[in-house]
Amino acid sequence: MVFRSGYDPGGRHLLLFVIILAAWEAGRGQLHYSVPEEAKHGTFVGRIAQDLGLELAELVPRLFRVVRKFRGDLLEVNLQNGILFVNSRIDREELCGRSAECSIHLEVIVDRPLQVFHVDVEVKDINDNPPLFPATQKNLIIAESRPIDSRFPLEGASDADIGENALLSYRLSPNEYFSLDVPTSNQQVKPLGLVLRKPLDREETPELHLLLTATDGGKPELTGTVQLLVTVLDVNDNAPVFDRTLYTVKLPENVSVGTLVINPNASDLDEGLNGDIIYSFSSDVSPDIKSKFHMDPVSGAITVIGHMDFEESRAHKIPVEAVDKGFPPLAGHCTVLVEVMDVNDNAPQLTLTSLSLPISEDAQPGTVITLISVFDQDFGVNGQVTCSLTPHVPFKLVSTFKNYYSLVLDSALDRESVSAYELVVTARDGGSPSLWATASVSVEVADVNDNAPTFAQPEYTVFVKENNPPGCHIFTVSAKDADAQENALVSYSLVERRVGDRALSSYVSVHAESGKVYALQPLDHEELELLQFQVSARDAGVPPLSSNVTLQVFVLDENDNAPALLAPRVGGTGGAVSELVPRSVGTGHVVAKVRAVDADSGYNAWLSYELQPAASSARIPFRVGLYTGEISTTRVLDEADSPRHRLLVLVKDHGEPALTATATVLVSLVESSQAPKASSRALAGAVGPEAALVDVNVYLIIAICAVSSLLVLTLLLYTALRCSAPPIEGAGPAGKPTLVCSSAVGSWSYSQQRRQRACSGEEAPKTDLMAFSPSLPPDLGSVDVGEQQGLNVAHGLKVSPFKFRTYKFYLWKL
Structure with missing residues (x-):
């Protein structure tokens, strides 16, 4: 930062300190203003937005609002300039009565992010109430025999204001008989009174008209007056006298009707009717006293007849008088001060505001859920409230200001474990026994896509017969997603790969919604025995999550291939094999062998050989091995055997139904002179290329x-x-x-x-x-x-x- 020459560094430091102090005050979330009562509409109170550190442009977008208790129209905020002003007439006496402190508490709330500020506006008293006497005229009856310095109590004036504005002074109109006795500040219990300074003479002055004036300490001063009419009576010399001028009694506010408060005692030195006393409340007692207490005129006992409430009035001052039956009657006076003791008879009150629901399951600890305010009308310990929360929940209460709390997230949430919480906030006061109140808060947890779809197994084995019809359903995959709504909506797809020289999608497909897997073409066991691929399950969350499952599709063989004959060693017409056999061979001599293979597998490729019976009735001296295909002699050949034999060999597999093939073998019987040729030919056949074939059936x-x-x-x-x-x-x-x-x-x-x-x-x-x-x-x-x-x-x-x-x-x- 660059300062111009001549700039006062001390002023710069002072300005910096003021800015830091203002920011610190705004950070504490509490402001104090003051406004005089009876201020006009529009009276400036304070720049609340500026003092709270808020920009004017963000007041409306952040939902700037003021929450007030009781009378909510007294103060208002202009959202255009952020100024707090007086909206309607403020009467301090109506708002706070005679309380020494009077303020309007405002709760300022802004969202995005949620912030709460507390503002106290002190209402200052002005001298707008003059002193008032209970009546415009007070009648006093005083016997002429009353001695000098006799004191006669008067009901003082009351002023609805406080402080200096309610500090009253009295003056009595000039006269020669009475002076005014005004109690000092430490003698407030002692009533105002007239003191007789000169003996009265009824014959000289039967009546006196005095004017009592009360003046408050406000500026300008306001006054109130009462006319005192003093009637002078004769004879009855002694007035009743109480043993104490002040009786003090303490009663709990829940005292039952009929309870004895006190029995003040008065005595009169006179005799007869002049000594008989009648007790009563003073004539100027308030109606509230009459509705709560009763005094027996004979015994003087004061009993409770109405409900007493500490929150309404903490003390009751009862003026009592005792009047004798003399003529004229004389009266004695005393005061009974009843102090009402607080009882824990008011349960706390809970108020919930600014609910931020539902809360996302990935919300960070410390996130504010709702604001809670508590209030108890009781006093002292009975009005001290503590709040608690339902145990074993991932939330906690944080005290923000006096009886204000914030419900905040304390630990991580998991919607799949608990999707909603029913919280119970309990406010309990410190009374004995204590009273409490509860408020329920339903907190719904919003889902976040944090669970991928899962399959019951990582791998499935599927069996499908070959030659299946195109588009047939071979299997169904199913994945579950623990999330909700779109986050749990699963779709399926193939994980594409190459199968040989072809794409996987040319063999199979999967339905995106149902997970059904279809074979798109007939499968051939001889071409493809095992088709292994993966299916992916993907949810609709943002971002989406997925998982794969492996399918092993085994193609089962069917008997769809007939046995195939291997090429003959020596070519012949019509595919027949010609063999020359000398007549001198013995029994079991192998003269030829039929070779065949089957492209199928298992039973379908298990071949057997049968020699079909000849058309002629002559017995054929040859047989074929059931599983070897070897044609051998069954006996020694003789001259009677036909020189040429046409053998038909049936090759059959074991499929259902069985498939067959036939081979024709022409056997010629030759004489011994031709044996070398046949032997060499047979030997040639034995050492030829086909001799390299292993007899697979034997192996x-x-x-x-x-x-x-x-x-x-x-x-x-x-x-x-x-x-x-x-x-x-x-x-x-x-x-x-x-x-x-x-x-x-x-x-x-x-x-x-x-x-x-x-x-x-x-x-x-x-x-x-x-x-x-x-x-x-x-x-x-x-x-x-x-x-x-x-x-x-x-x-x-x-x-x-x-x-x-x-x-x-x-x-x-x-």
Whole structure:
């Protein structure tokens, strides 16, 4: 900051101090102003917006408002210039009575963010009330025998103002008989009185007219007068006299009707009627005293007949007189001062303002929910109020100013745990027994998108028969979102990827709303055994949250491929195989072999060979192996056997229904001289390219036996471990292994030409080894796609391309 030359540094420091002091005062949230009573409409009170540190332009956008109690139209704020002004006539006496302090409390509230300021406007008294006497005329009856210095009490004037404006002085009109006895400030209980300075003489002066004037201390002064009419009586020399001039009694405000207050005692030295006393309240007693107390005229006992309220009046001054029955009657006077003691008979009052609801579940601790003000009409400890909140809630009460509290957030919220709170604020005073009041606050927690959709399982295994119709429903995914409304609205989509050289979306699709997964085209087990992909569930929150689930779709084989014959070693007409067999061969000699493969798997690829009976009735000396396809002699050949034999071999798989193929083998019987040729030819066939083919059926049987033995050993070991180990979380009921549905088909054969590909990775083609129990009924092999949900009992088990199956429908992963 740069100052020009000649600038007073001291003044700069003073200005800086004033600015800091003003900012500190505004930060405390309390302002004090003063205004005289009876001020005209529009009278300036203070620049409230400037003093509170608020910009004029933000008063309307921030909803600047003033909350007032009781009379709310006395003061107003101009939102254009931020000035607090007098709106209507302020009468201090009407507003606060004779209270020494009188102020109007304003509560200023602005939003965005929420701020609360407290403003006290002191109403200053002006001298606008003259002194008033209870009556315009006071009659005094005084016997002429009354001695000098006799005192006669008078009811003083009252002034509704306070302070100097209510400080009264009295003067009596000039006369020779009476002087005015005015009590000092420390003798306020002693009443104003006339003092006889000269003996009265009824015959000389039967009546006196005096004027008593009361003047207050205001500027300008105001006065009030009362006419005193003194009637001089004769004879009765002694007036009744009380044993005390002042009686003080303390009564609780809840005293019951009929309670004895006091029994003042007066005596009269006279005899007869002149000594008989009648008690009564003074004639100028207020109607309020008459409504609350009664005095027995004979005994003088004062009893309670009305309700007394400490909050209405804390003391009652009762002027009492005792009048004898003489002629003229004489009176004695005393004062009974009844002090009302406060009782805790007013419960606290709670007021809730500026509710900021609902509250977001991500709101920060310290966020203000609502403002609470409490008020108790009792006095002292009975009016001291403390507030408490329902326990075990993430909120707390913070005292801001006197009996003002803020309900604020104390800890983090979670709508998914608790969506709404019913809070009870209890205000309890310090009385004994204490009184209390409660107020209920319903706090609704607004949702925030803080929960992603979740699936019941991270992975699902689905089985679908190949050759399914396009667009068939194969599975339904479902995700739950713990949030509410839009934040819990879940939509589904595929996580796109490549399956070989094609897009995943060309195989399957998912309905965005229902989560139903559809196969868009017929699936081919021989082309695709496993289709693994992910479905994403995404909510509609901002920002949206999502999660994925993995689906493993296994394509089950159907018998849709007939056996295929391998190419013959020696070409012949019509696809037939020609073989030359010497007649000298013995029984069991293999003369030929039919080779076939099936592109299916399991039962559908398990091939058997049958020799169809010949059309002629001659017995054929050949047979074919049921599972090997080898054609061998059944006996020694002789000359009677036909030189040429046409054999028809039927190759059949075990599918339902079974598919077949036929092979024709032409066998020619030759003499021994032709044997070398046939032998060499057979040998050539043996060492030719096709000799390299392994007899897969023989090896397959050997492998099955080995794996079956390994399976039995594994099951025994598994059973022993299950009996000794505790149940594993996630296992099926009663500790049973999780099962996976399998195809209803299978075989012991090996498909050499079948290419097996898995969508889950770039795995090399592998072979399938399968074992079946043919005892199960064949109709169980029909698996409806619509029943897929019920068949998926393989919770969490993955099927690898190398599979070992037991029984017709179940598979364990080894």
